[in-house]
Amino acid sequence: MAKLEKALVAEGEVGAGLSTGVGALPRRKEGAWAEPIQDVVLRVGGILALVFVWWVLSLIFPPTLVPKPMETFSEVAAIITTGDFFYEMGATLRRVLVGFGIAMVVAIPLGIVMGTLRNLESFFEPPVILGLTMPGLIWAVLMIMFFGLTETSAYAAVAITICPMLAISIWQGTKSIEKDLIDMSKAFHASPWSKVMDVILPQLISHILAAIRYGLGLAWKVVVVVEMFGFSNGVGYQVVRGFNIFSMKAVLAWAITFLVVMIIIEFGFIGWLERTVTAWRPKIEAFRR
Amino acid sequence: MAYVRVDKAVKYFPREDGSEMLVLDGVSFETKEFGITCLLGPSGCGKSTLLNIITGLERLEQGRTEVVSNHRESGKQEPRLGYVFQDPRLLNWKRVEDNLAFALKGMGIPRQIWDERIQKYLSLVGLLEFRKQYPLYLSGGMRQRVGLARGLVIEPEVLLMDEPYSKLDHLTARKLREDTLEICARLKQTALLVTHDVEEAAFMGDRIVIFSPRPAHIADIFDNPLPPLERDVDDTRFIQFKKKLLQSVMRLVKEEV
Numbered sequence: 001m002a003k004l005e006k007a008l009v010a011e012g013e014v015g016a017g018l019s020t021g022v023g024a025l026p027r028r029k030e031g032a033w034a035e036p037i038q039d040v041v042l043r044v045g046g047i048l049a050l051v052f053v054w055w056v057l058s059l060i061f062p063p064t065l066v067p068k069p070m071e072t073f074s075e076v077a078a079i080i081t082t083g084d085f086f087y088e089m090g091a092t093l094r095r096v097l098v099g100f101g102i103a104m105v106v107a108i109p110l111g112i113v114m115g116t117l118r119n120l121e122s123f124f125e126p127p128v129i130l131g132l133t134m135p136g137l138i139w140a141v142l143m144i145m146f147f148g149l150t151e152t153s154a155y156a157a158v159a160i161t162i163c164p165m166l167a168i169s170i171w172q173g174t175k176s177i178e179k180d181l182i183d184m185s186k187a188f189h190a191s192p193w194s195k196v197m198d199v200i201l202p203q204l205i206s207h208i209l210a211a212i213r214y215g216l217g218l219a220w221k222v223v224v225v226v227e228m229f230g231f232s233n234g235v236g237y238q239v240v241r242g243f244n245i246f247s248m249k250a251v252l253a254w255a256i257t258f259l260v261v262m263i264i265i266e267f268g269f270i271g272w273l274e275r276t277v278t279a280w281r282p283k284i285e286a287f288r289r
Numbered sequence: 290m291a292y293v294r295v296d297k298a299v300k301y302f303p304r305e306d307g308s309e310m311l312v313l314d315g316v317s318f319e320t321k322e323f324g325i326t327c328l329l330g331p332s333g334c335g336k337s338t339l340l341n342i343i344t345g346l347e348r349l350e351q352g353r354t355e356v357v358s359n360h361r362e363s364g365k366q367e368p369r370l371g372y373v374f375q376d377p378r379l380l381n382w383k384r385v386e387d388n389l390a391f392a393l394k395g396m397g398i399p400r401q402i403w404d405e406r407i408q409k410y411l412s413l414v415g416l417l418e419f420r421k422q423y424p425l426y427l428s429g430g431m432r433q434r435v436g437l438a439r440g441l442v443i444e445p446e447v448l449l450m451d452e453p454y455s456k457l458d459h460l461t462a463r464k465l466r467e468d469t470l471e472i473c474a475r476l477k478q479t480a481l482l483v484t485h486d487v488e489e490a491a492f493m494g495d496r497i498v499i500f501s502p503r504p505a506h507i508a509d510i511f512d513n514p515l516p517p518l519e520r521d522v523d524d525t526r527f528i529q530f531k532k533k534l535l536q537s538v539m540r541l542v543k544e545e546v
Contacts, residue, residue, distance in 0.1 A: 180378050187344055187372040188395035188443070198391055202382040280382045280423040 067249040075253035084238075085257055091234040092227065093261070095151070096219045099158025103215065106159070107166035108208070112200065114167065115174020128171075131164030136222040144229055154226045161222045162215040169214070173207030174200070205277050213270060220262055290359050291368075291446035291479045293320045293343060297352035300338060312338055314504035315352070320447070320496065323477040324517070325470070327490040329534065330500025331542065336483040340449050343481070344370055358446045369396060371445030373453045377436040379424040385411070385435050386420040389442045396443045410442040413472050430461035437469060441478070448473070448480040454489065466492060474517045487538055491531040492520050499534070501541050509537045 051069050058066045079085045114121045114128075140157045147153035177200060185199045201208075227236025235258045242250030300313040312335040320326035328336040341347040343354050345367070356368035371392075379388050389407045398406070411417045414434040416427075424432050433453060440448050453469075454462035470493060473480050484490050490497045495517065499509040511534060513520075520527055 180374070180376065181380065183346070184372070184374065184378040185391075185395070186346060187370070188392040188439075189397075190391065190395040194391070194394060198380060198383070202380065205382075280384075280425065282423075282425050 064246070064248060067252065072249055072252050072256065075249050076256055079253055079257060088233055088235055088238050088254075089257065089261060091231075092223055092236070092258075095154040095223045095226070095234065096158060096216070099155045099223070100162065100215060100219050102155060102159040103163040103166055104212075107163050107211070108170055108201075110163075111167045111170025112174055112196070112204075114171040115177070121171075124167075128164045128167050131160070132168060134161075136161040136218065137225055140222060140226045140229065144226065149230050154223060154231070157226050158219050158222050162218045165218065166211045166215050169207050169211035170204055173204040176207075177203050209270070209274050209277070212273075213266065216262075216266060216270075220258070224258075290322050291356060292322045292358075293326075293354065293356050293447055293479075293481060295319070295339065295343075295352075295354045298339065298342065298349050298354060299351035300335065300342065300347070301350055302338075311504035313349075314506045316500075316505060316507055317352075318498045318507055318510060320479060320481055321512075322479060324495035325473055325480045325482050325493050326496045326498060327494030328481065328483045328498050328500060329487065329490040329494075329538065330485065330505065331502050331538075332485050334500045334503050335505040336500055337451050340451055340481065340483055343447075344372065344449065356447055360446060368447065369443060369445050371440035371443055371448040373433075373436050373440040373448065373450040375452045375455055377424070377429075377432040379432060379435055379439075381424045384421050384423055385416065385427075388424065388435060389439050392439045392443050398443060406442050406444075410438040413441070413475075414438045414468065428461075430457055430465060433457060433465060434468075437465075437472075441472070441476070446479065448478055450480060450482045452483055452485070455484075455486075469493070470517050470520075487535050488522065488531055491527065491534055492522065497534060499537050499541070508541050511537075 054066070054069050058068045060066075063071075110124065110128075114124050136157070139161045143153040143157040143160070147156060181199050181203070182195070185195050190198065223234070224236035224239065227234035228240045231237050235254055238254045239251055242248075242254060296317050298313045298316040299311075301309040302312050304310050316335075316339065328339065330336050338347060339354075342349055343356070356370070358368060360369075380391060383391065386407050389410065390403055393403050393406060407420065408417065411420050414437055416431060416434055416438065419427060419431065424435060427435070433456075436453070440450070450469075454466060457465065466489065472478070482490075482493050484493070491513070495513050497509075497511045497513065498507060499511070500506075501508045511530075514530060515524075515526060522528075
């Protein structure tokens with residue numbers, strides 16, 4: 001009963017334009033930090049456990065097969081301090097980002113078109129599904145045969161491998177678009193551009209973010225394969241070099257730096273992107289009626 | 290000055306089996322100038338369809354609808370219509386003010402006056418201090434108020450409202466009805482309100498147009514004897530008028546059964 005009265009007062013106040021911030025901003029529960037700290041401890045524990053297993057293995061096997069963790073980490077430090085890291089990683093990142101950008105530019109309109117126009121859906125579905133089924137390795141081989149050992153083949157291989165996956169994810173996303181909002185935008189005479197930018201794309205944002213996550217994961221894998229085929233820089237090239245001199249330490253050190261960069265991008269950058277573009281959505285603890 | 294004239298409107302809907310279902314069977318009426326006209330009738334009788342026809346989202350088979358206004362020459366330009374939906378239908382990823390700006394942009398209203406307009410209409414609905422807030426942080430009643438402000442901010446010749454209170458709880462709806470009535474009276478806004486609630490029609494409508502069950506024709510048209518701001522749901526004069534509407538509606542329902 002008291003609750004009802006409170007709600008009534010709140011409604012009344014709002015009506016009179018006097019409200020004192022009903023539903024203004026999310027409030028933190030008390031002790032809200034306990035959970036994140038526990039979470040961080042568990043995550044760090046998981047990583048330490050992996051290093052421990054590695055260390056145990058290094059006691060059993062000779063260092064040429066399983067190098068000691070600490071030695072490998074100092075190799076990582078060496079890679080970073082000599083500056084090799086930035087050069088090689090820069091080359092790899094550039095290939096991933098350009099290929100990824102191309103794939104996005106193609107996949108977003110393609111996905112929207114497939115989701116909204118019935119005939120084009122039937123037309124594009126088979127090629128997109130076929131593209132999805134094709135292994136990234138084969139795309140890499142095809143692109144290198146076609147473009148030669150040029151940057152273009154790296155960009156093309158990344159783009160063509162992830163494009164079908166992005167398109168499918170956006171195409172599925174368009175099925176969840178609310179028709180009511182489209183009708184609303186028609187009633188207010190929104191231009192086609194405004195309909196796409198203000199009404200359709202924001203409803204796809206969570207699908208696009210998921211697509212970016214999976215797409216990046218695929219892109220890393222493909223780009224390393226392309227670089228292994230005979231490029232003279234990039235993380236993939238360094239891994240092959242380590243393989244040729246049979247230095248397990250070098251292969252692992254490059255793999256680790258690569259993993260760290262990927263994790264920074266996936267959790268740091270994409271996490272930040274996600275928080276930024278979904279700020280309009282109340283968190284679970286937010287005040288919501 | 291603006292009003293809507295509906296003249297012998299006939300509308301069919303295609304059925305699944307390919308045959309056609311008559312929805313509007315020669316509907317004719319005129320709305321009030323300056324004031325709210327309620328379209329009252331049972332659910333599914335074609336009232337909302339008529340709103341869609343007036344907005345141009347659907348077409349008539351016969352007859353015509355026209356928004357007559359002295360702001361523009363008849364039939365020369367498209368009329369400017371504001372819409373308030375049953376659900377607020379806000380763009381939840383846009384701040385309150387940007388939801389209003391979305392309507393202003395669509396209707397081609399010059400950008401220099403957006404801010405002034407947004408301020409005016411948000412304060413009319415009592416939400417000025419929430420202009421930077423995102424809709425999902427607001428209550429259902431407040432979101433519906435944003436929807437009302439969005440309908441009004443384009444300064445429409447006619448404001449079309451499609452059961453805007455039916456999803457709100459009783460008390461929130463009651464408060465919002467009072468405020469809508471007051472705002473429309475103050476702005477001298479011509480409005481069409483679709484409802485199936487007799488009391489709501491008696492309270493909101495300066496004129497009440499009663500639709501028969503499908504296929505709809507106009508059963509009765511009543512003008513409210515009470516001016517907008519003197520309607521009190523406990524007043525005997527109000528109750529009498531409500532009874533009159535109820536009798537008319539019940540007669541139709543009985544014929545149907």
